[in-house]
Amino acid sequence: MAADCGSREEMWSLAGATALVTGGTKGIGHAIVEELARFGARVHTCSRNAAELEECRRRWEEKNLQVTVSVCDVSIRADREKLMETVCQTFDSKLDMLVNNAAQLFYKPTVGCTSEEYSNLMTTNLESTFHLSQLAHPLLLHASIVGGGSIINMSSIGGSIGFAGYTIYATTKGAMHQLTRSLATEWGPDKIRVNAIAPGFITTD
Ligand SMILES: NC(=O)c1ccc[n+]([C@@H]2O[C@H](COP(=O)([O-])OP(=O)(O)OC[C@H]3O[C@@H](n4cnc5c(N)ncnc54)[C@H](OP(=O)(O)O)[C@@H]3O)[C@@H](O)[C@H]2O)c1
Known part of the structure; x- marks a missing residue:
């Protein structure tokens, strides 16, 4: 007799788990927030646009998904610290998943790039990942997920x-790939897995 494996949601339940996903109002981040929440996780997300965040939060609430939101520009150190304080309070000093998703794509032939453009992208895409991982480390140590x-x-x-x-x-x-490898080896003994996903082109906002 075939075993009853239950529904997809039962098999992959994330009930009781918590996640922080940066950049959840659009594109890939939005899809990740919804998917994690559909599997039962409580999710916190951020972006720079308060009105869009509130609109997303309202729509998620209508779908009975447990998602909280707060404004954060991940390129600003003080904003990142405030975000993690909010997450700490929201999830009782524990976190199971951090998804460093927010980033900006930037096209410009190299000879024309300014130091400000270089610095802005490094801060938004890379430094934010490094710093948010640092800030999340003590919370991830208390992760309750298997x-x-x-x-x-x-x-x-x-x-x-x-x-x-x-x-x-x-x-x-x-x-980011090297950051991922280094953190994976450094924090493996802490039972914190660190991985990267490297998509090709995806049509998003
Ligand atoms: N789409 C692709 O083809 C593709 C391919 C490979 C990798 N990726 C990667 O996948 C991730 C998501 O890409 P996407 O295409 O889904 O992007 P997207 O549609 O432009 O969405 C980006 C999200 O991040 C937020 N965000 C951007 N800058 C931010 C900042 N400084 N602080 C806080 N939030 C910020 C945006 O909201 P606000 O602008 O309102 O803040 C939005 O919610 C990125 O890391 C990207 O590099 C995308």
Whole structure:
């Protein structure tokens, strides 16, 4: 007799789990928030636009998904610290998953790139991932999900291949791969898994 495996939701239940997903109002981040929440996780997300966040929160509430939101520009250190304080309070000093998703794509031939553009992309895409991981570490140590805490860094195929006109963006993503490997080895003994996902082109906002 075939075993009753239950529904997809039962098999992959995340009931009781908690997640922070940056950049959840659009695109890939929005889809991740919904998917995690559909499997029962409580999710907190952020972006820079308060009105869009509230609209998303309202729609998620209508779908009975447990999602809280707060404004955060991940390129600003003080904003990142405030975000993690909010997450700490919301999830009682514990976190199971951090998804470093928020980032900006930037196209410009390299010779024309300014130091401000370089610095802005490095801060938004790379430094935010490093710092949010640092801030999340004590919360992830108390993860209650089976297998321990988990960090997912949203990288790009641009981090592994030549990407003409996207040099700064591709550099942030290439560095993200090394950050991921280093944190995975450093925090493995703490039972915190660190992985990166590197999609190709996806039509998003
Ligand atoms: N789409 C692709 O083809 C593709 C391919 C490979 C990798 N990726 C990666 O996947 C991730 C998501 O991409 P996407 O295409 O879904 O992007 P998207 O549609 O532009 O959405 C980006 C999300 O991040 C937020 N965000 C951007 N800058 C932010 C900041 N400084 N602080 C806080 N939130 C910020 C945006 O909201 P606000 O702008 O309102 O703040 C939005 O919610 C990125 O890491 C990207 O590099 C995308």
